[in-house]
Amino acid sequence: MNPRLADATSPYLRAHAGNPVAWYPWGEEAFAEARRRDVPVMVSIGYSTCHWCHVMARESFEDAATATAADLDAGFVAVKVDREEHPEVDAAYMAAASAFTPNLGWPLTVFVTPEGRPFYAGTYFPPTPRAGIPAFRQVLAAVTEAWTERRGEIDQTADAIADALAQARSAVGERPRRTPDRGELQGAARALAAREDPRHGGFGDPAAPAPKFPIATALRFLQTPVVREGAPEASAVADRALTAMADSPLRDPVEGGFFRYATRPDWTVPHYERMLTDNAQLLDVALDATPPRPDVVRGIAAFLIxxxxxxxxxxxxxxDSESWIDGARSEGGYYGRDAGGRAGLEPPAVDGKVVTGWNGLAIGALARAGTRFGEPAWIEAARWAADAVLQANVTADGRLVRASLDEVASRSPGTPADYGQLAGGLAALAVATGEVAYAVRARELVDACFAAAADADADPVTPGGGDPVLAQQGIGAPDAASDGDEPSGPAALAAAAAALWLLGADDGADGAYRERAEALVARHAPAALAQPIAYGALLRVAAALAVAPRQIVVVTPDTEADIATAARGIPADVVAVVTPEQAHAWVTAGFGLFADKGLREGRPTAYDCRDFACRLPVTDPADLVP
Structure with missing residues (x-):
């Protein structure tokens, strides 16, 4: 048992602790050993529910008889990385890998110098040559031969890739900056809608064999009021996509929740892993769908909880996508059974790693859905998760770590996305519960990232910086604002800053938090408008900033009073139901939206603020206009 992996806070690394490979976890120790031995480093990146990661592990890493482990140990320092625990490492090496292969994905196999500069990369390598893909042992032999016989060529390649990545990163700040107006946002939505698969819904070519993903960030942008009102034909793309996915094999009809992606354009033959990121965001998509899909909302909420x-x-x-059925590993077999057929089976394993930002996405989605559907149990589940993350995923000095396992914190620092996504979830939870402490913590997280930025014109960063090994090596990904399967760091922090502004963390219609959100959106707007499918989360924030908000505050001793229920059914930007004591606590904590709001004649009272002005308070539910 490899002691370097056995006690890791990643189930993925623990699963490789018994390999006959002398794996190192990500860290300086591995590169120091490579420098000592003067050998290249093989960085193998994957995650615990990745099917082809499992396949390559069984074929090349687990069986000592294949001699692959001996080849690895003799000529390389082998590093195993959980991409979910180290997203910055994954993003940097994924960007480098694009120089060698257009078919990016996981497992990701990257060969780097002892100084950390990538010089060759690929994804899955089989044990024997297959469909034009060399065998893994052939790759190892070729890299070893090049390292010993053509070292100069390797150094040139590594330098060229490092320079290209550095130039791509520096180019972000050279673009003109302003926030998009409504017309530009609607144009971006129409450009995005033009990529619809007209036959099956979603995005993509109906005749293409490539995998088909939900792309929830893009769907959520299409659902914004700016798009619904000004480009309804584009907004309808999101609704059709949800309907198509919800009524296809991509959605588990028994336990709820969506699978990662489909291998065919008609959403059939899914890749049977169910991710927290996808389902948290698709819960919001279903919540805002037209027509409503309460069955989808309830199914996802049940799966999460x-x-x-x-x-x-x-x-x-x-x-996971795999489970044991009749003594054999089965890909998707569990999910192919009905409820009765599953009853006697052990379900696929859950990666219990609690990722900070991803929990923020789920906390926010459940808080919003619980409020809209009148499900206090969902809000309590969100509160329980928030309290757990704030306890286990925070260092003694208040900084976030990336993840925890069994309440033991990872050594990997939190990313900007972790800070922004958690802050956004906490802000939504504060509104759903009426408890200002969550909003205060959200404000602290956002403030910490902006305070840590190099200057006012730069993207915010995490306190203490990012991954220390990558920083020392000078390796990083290009534009960190583009979305993958989740909102990027800049997009998440912009969204959290905008949410704080809506709660009155600023004084008046404009202020620091709105300015912060606008600056982030403006900085990346040219790229977002040019490639809307890759910047849905940022464009959603831009759309929120392009219209005047509507905020409703109900002050009532009985949070289930009729006027409170009526308010919760209104699709405003903020619907907060608070007791008089809670309203006072919000004001004391510096959230001006709640100032001068209390009971009128001792009755529950609603305050409806639109276009930066509040209407006269009302005590009759009938006076609240949808």
């Missing part, structure tokens, strides 16, 4: 929520309260990262 019943399957992914861990004993400590946090939500696990994902559920």
């Amino acid at each position: 019943d399957v992914l929520q861990q004993p400590g309260g946090g939500f696990g990262a994902a559920q």
Whole structure:
């Protein structure tokens, strides 16, 4: 048992602790050993619910008889990385890998110098040559031969890739900056809608064999009021996509929740892993769908709470695609059974790693859905997760770590996305519960990232900086504002800053938090308007900033009073139901939206603020206009 992996806070690394490979976890120790031996480093990146990661592990890493492990140990320092625990490492090496292969994905196999500069990369390598892909042992032999016989060529390649990545990063700040107006946002929505698969829904070519993903960030942008009102034909693309996915094999009809992606354009033959990121965001998509899909909302909420929520309260990262059936590993076999057929089976394993930002996405989605559907249990599940993350995923000095496992914190620092996504979830939870403490913590997280930025014109960064090994090596990904399967760091922090502004963390219609959100959006707007499918989360923030908000505050001793229920059914930007004591606490904490709001004649009272002005308070539910 490899002691370097056995006690890791990643189930993925623990699963490789018994390999006959002398794996190192990500860290300076591995590169120091490579420098000592003067050998290249092989960085193998994957995650615990990745099917082809499992396949390559069984074929090349687990069986000592294949001699692959001996080749690895003789000529390389082998590093195993959980991409979910180290997203910055994954993003940097994924960007480098694009120089060698257009077919990016996981497992990701990257060969780097002892100084950390990538010089060759690929994805899955089989044990024997297959369909034009060399065998893994052939790759190892070729890299070893090049390292010993053509070292100069390797150094040139590594230098060229490092320079290209550096130039791509520096180019972000050279663009003109302003926030998009409504017309530009609607144009971006129409450009995005033009990529619709007209036959099956979603995005993509109906005749293409490539995998098909939900791309929830893009769907959520299409659902914004700016798009619904000004480009309804584009907004309808999101609704058709949800309907197509919800009524296809991509959605589990028994336990709820969506699978990662489909291998065919008609959403059939899914890749049977269920991710926290996808389902948290698709919960919001279903919540805002037209027509409503309460069955989808309830199914996703049940999956998050019943399957992914861990004993400590946090939500696990994902559920595996594989399980044991009749003594053999089965890809998707469990999900092919009906409820009765599953009853006697052990379900696929859940990766119990509690990722900070991903929990923020789930906390926010459940808080919003619980409020809209009148499900206090969903809000309590969100509160439980928030309390767990704030306890286990925070260092003694208040900084976030990336993840925890069994309430033991990872050594990997939190990313900007972690800070922004958690802050956004906490802000939504504060509104759903009326408890200002969550909003205060959200404000602290946002403030910390902006305070840590190099200057006012730069993207915010995490306190203490990012991954220390990458920083020392000078390796990083290009534009960190583009979305993958989740909102990027800049987009998440912009969204959290905008949410704080809506709660009155600023004084008046404009202020520091709105300015922060606008600056982030403006900085990346040219790229977002040019490639809307890759910047849905940022464009959603831009759309929110392009219209005047509507904020409703109900002050009532009985939070289930009729006027409170009526308010919760209104699709405003903020609907907060608070007791008089809670309203006072919000004001004391510096959230001006709640100032001068209390009971009128001792009755529950609603305050409806639109276009930066509040109407006269009302006590009759009939006076609240939808």
